[in-house]
Amino acid sequence: MRIIAGKLKGRIIKFPKSDLVRPTTDKNKESIFNYLNNKIDFDGIIGCDLYAGTGSLGFEIISRGAKEVHFVENNFVVYKNILSNIELLKIEENCKTFKMTSLKFTSLENQNKYDLIIADPPFFKDDIYQVVKNILENNMLKEDGILLIERSIQTEEEDKKNFKIEPLKRLGDSLIYQFSL
Numbered sequence: 001m002r003i004i005a006g007k008l009k010g011r012i013i014k015f016p017k018s019d020l021v022r023p024t025t026d027k028n029k030e031s032i033f034n035y036l037n038n039k040i041d042f043d044g045i046i047g048c049d050l051y052a053g054t055g056s057l058g059f060e061i062i063s064r065g066a067k068e069v070h071f072v073e074n075n076f077v078v079y080k081n082i083l084s085n086i087e088l089l090k091i092e093e094n095c096k097t098f099k100m101t102s103l104k105f106t107s108l109e110n111q112n113k114y115d116l117i118i119a120d121p122p123f124f125k126d127d128i129y130q131v132v133k134n135i136l137e138n139n140m141l142k143e144d145g146i147l148l149i150e151r152s153i154q155t156e157e158e159d160k161k162n163f164k165i166e167p168l169k170r171l172g173d174s175l176i177y178q179f180s181l
């Protein structure tokens with residue numbers, strides 16, 4: 001898996017070959033970031049990669065000019081892999097990592113405010129509904145901030161009922177939802 005654009009373009013991201021992670025495909029990642037390029041200026045932003053997995057979405061945000069990205073991952077093996085990639089990419093000054101669930105992270109008081117939050121939870125993980133509620137209720141997005149969520153097409157009906165919005169776009173077997181302030 002590679003970073004697709006920006007100052008780290010072409011750099012390889014290591015990830016555990018297991019069922020612990022389901023990396024966003026390069027095609028989906030490219031589509032997501034092409035969309036975001038028309039919505040946000042990445043230069044100097046603060047981003048957050050929830051359910052970070054490989055960290056590839058957060059690394060892509062840094063590569064495009066973000067000042068800082070916060071990576072939230074609960075699984076110890078996967079979390080250690082993110083730390084290893086941060087060191088390998090030499091971007092320690094741009095990263096903060098949190099080994100905890102996204103649900104716990106979004107329920108903490110005194111949260112940072114983010115320009116961009118990307119969440120790519122395991123497809124059938126339903127705590128995402130409370131995570132979104134926490135983000136919105138705790139004002140974790142800056143004014144004009146964007147929250148993007150990648151979900152399975154198989155969860156569409158449940159997602160629409162809980163998110164109370166239609167998907168922004170379909171990418172293969174994935175659906176992208178957007179929340180903005």
